[in-house]
Amino acid sequence: MRGALRDMGALASPLSAPDDRAGIGQRLPEILMRTTPDWRIACLERTAHIPSGYTYLAQLMGHDMGSSVPADSVPYARSGGDGDAKPVRRYNLIDNPLTLETVYGPGPAMLTHVYDPETCLFRLTPGARLARLYARAAGAISDPDPRPIRALYDERNRDSLMLHELTVAWMQFHNRLARRLMARGEEPFRAYALSRVHAVRCWHAILTGDLLPRFLHPEIAGLDGDALPGCWALDETTLLHGLCRAFHALPLAAYHLGRSGLHNLGTLLKRGYAPSEAETDWRIDWPLFFGASPGAPLTGISASVAPELRAPVTAAAVIAMDNASAAIALPLRPGNKALRAAVAALPGDWPARIAPARLAADFAAAHPEAPIRIDAEMLEWGPLYQFLMVEAQLHGQRGGFGPLGSALLRGSVLGSIRRVVLAGEDEAAAGLPRPATMLELIALARE
Template sequence: MTPHRYPSSLPESLRTDARDAALPRQPPPGFRNMFHEHHADEADRWRGEGSAHDTEIMLAALAERMMARPPARRTAPFPAGYTYLAQFMAHDLQFSTDERIYPPAAVPHVALRKRRLTLETIYGEGPERDPQFYGAGDDALAPYRLRFGRFGPGVAPGQRTLARSAHCTSVSGAPEAPLCAADARNDENPVVAQVAGLFIRLHNVALRRLDRYGDPAERFAAARRVAQAAFRCVVFDDLLPRLLRPDVRLAYERGRRRDLPAARTDDVAVEFSHAVSRAGHALVRPDYAVSPTVNSGHAINVREMIRHTSRRDPEAFAQGRAWAVDWSLFFGARAQPAEPFAPHVNPFLAEAPGLLADALRPARRAHLPLRDLARGMDAGPLRVEALAEHVRADFAGVPGLHRWLAFDASHRGSAVLEVLGEDRALKPWRASLCAEPPLYLFALIEAAAPEDQGGGAGLRFGALGSIVTAEPLYAARDASRESVEDHPDLKVDAATVFGPAGAPAGMADLIEALIPARLAAS
């Protein structure tokens, strides 16, 4: 009998053959609990209602509540494009083990990339091991030039997206998706695809300009190093200041590291990968203005936007109707804002097609938050209280610490109760959710809380969410700093590519450096 193939986004605990699994789960292969080499003690991991079946019923009600809550009246203080830059960054931290992206026989044995934050998400294993992602042009540098997708007339010169070609097989081998990219997840929506295209563009421009290298392989290595450094400059100097509490970011810039196993293992902490990183879904707008040529410049529903991918709408790409993003609408002073941090996911995204198995969709609503909550159930993350105890000493002496949600169970329970409200569907689990909230939910509640409660005031992650985000990112930069930021040739090469000032520190400035007509030929 042919086994049932579940869609890639279906968490293991929601599969019909795993509904009676006991909780807490252990982190899956390639993952671990933060602050631990492998998994934490069972008592420190979140156990929900004790079984996957009972917990899923609770999480389904909670997901509906998150979708039904009214959105915050304010907007985020940063442009909408940073939501998708963060998504691209997360792709560069770890592989996916989804079966629709990697067939079962080809799923990587290690879920975390061995070269983190080094743009492996566009470079793959390099031109020798992944030549299908290279070969743009017909000159001696072609084997080292990344393939890219162009747009038609009327689009800013130099704007790029992911390559699509009938001669380049996608990772899954799906004939309906002629995508030629090292990471198929970058085709999840047109914005992240064109963020990937921007860094592909950067590599190719650097490869052309670094003509002081006579050997093509050395020239490739130098161009990749410049692109990696520029990417990390944007992440640490532009993105993270918008996501992390200033006190937490300053401590990590000065060298604080608490997840010491991160320096010794490639396994990623599930508290980040399966919980806090998913809080970015709350930042997604219900609609976006994409460009003046899409819907006459008017905003379109986010559900329509995420349908516009090579996999979901292959005819549009085959016929040259791909949408080119107007970057000024996503980065810079004129950009539309992201949604604020809050325990709410807009309904248009929450119930977008393809998020749950067909058999579950009629019985369950709020598909995206349910999927996100269930991912945390699958992975056995640390309980909020256990996670907070590992970092409590870092905040010793901070005035009002007894009111911070991460460190005080009473205030934390009150904040959770405020989110649950009088929702009758959640009445059976009100007490257990207040005592032990899922980390994904807590990260959003803490982010929305006032700063004097350890929160982010709706502007950024709170204290605990900031720490869980900072740990894997700073560990990734530490691990490869010697070959990127500290390489003796980087300063000269960056000046050759960008000018005397070196790599731009902001995404809007990087776009401006790469899109103008003077750089049109790449």
């Protein structure tokens, strides 16, 4: 598989991530710490236009763009004399961003608990929505332990039912492709390799044609993709700890899933291995969640988060973890030279309109009811995602990012896709299905 998906991990990042202002520490994100339920409701009334299934598709994309190694497992050394921690080395589980490594991992030769070693297929019964059925159904494991098997490579996709189901949909889609190729006479591993390359092409098409249009400001979406400024492509640390954290504005406090009724977000955030209410009672209506059915739950990027993400039972896994990992990783902030260059490259008068002092003043004028008072210093030297959430609240269109958030997201995603080197089209893969949306892929996976 390394021949088809070239290892891009050694390529230099388009940006380095030092702090160029001595003595400025990573500030706590005021919005995430002080959001109130009333403020959350007011924000969603303004920004809730995106079907909430894209919340979790965006999270899956974020996972596929970078490391799943906990920040406290990365060694750091003191250097430089300014008291800042400097990285000695970084271990990244994702060697090739946006190639579905969160689904495939290193492949069937090394992950026999995920793949059947004879067929190179994922261990799933056709149509299964969770990765815990194959082994017992096939009698391959004699294990009286009743805990469910979550045979997923990336641990981040195991504990949220939404992400679990989306990951399994990709696994089922791959199996469907590979079975078709084996029925044409291809050997199992060759069918695996061809199917994986085809799935990655479909992944890129879904990201650029289905996901990004939901979040991009029209002025950024309309720019020539071949001429995007290089300063809009973030380094991995800032992408994950600076931009992708803004997606935590998207989860709703509760979801109505049809026949199983209304469920709180807390039951979705699965922890441990015991069966959860989400696994036993929920049945996700993906056409509803992706907006194909009436009454879809809607969300959007705003200057707020669901209170459940800050509740004591989940804070250690979400918001507090964000703060701790950002304090170690030191992603770029709006006051850094590299991000000031990204702002300066925005079209029209946007650089002046989103200058920290003006953004703070405009936010205060537009939202006197907000639970916090935002100032220029907070925006300039606080977390990048806090800036992007405020910008989205004021300047986003139909729930999406404002101009800077859109530019950074588009530049980073398209940059990652362009760095992927895929094998050429193979005649053996002719006629394989090419779903254009995530919902189409889910439908194919469950036929």
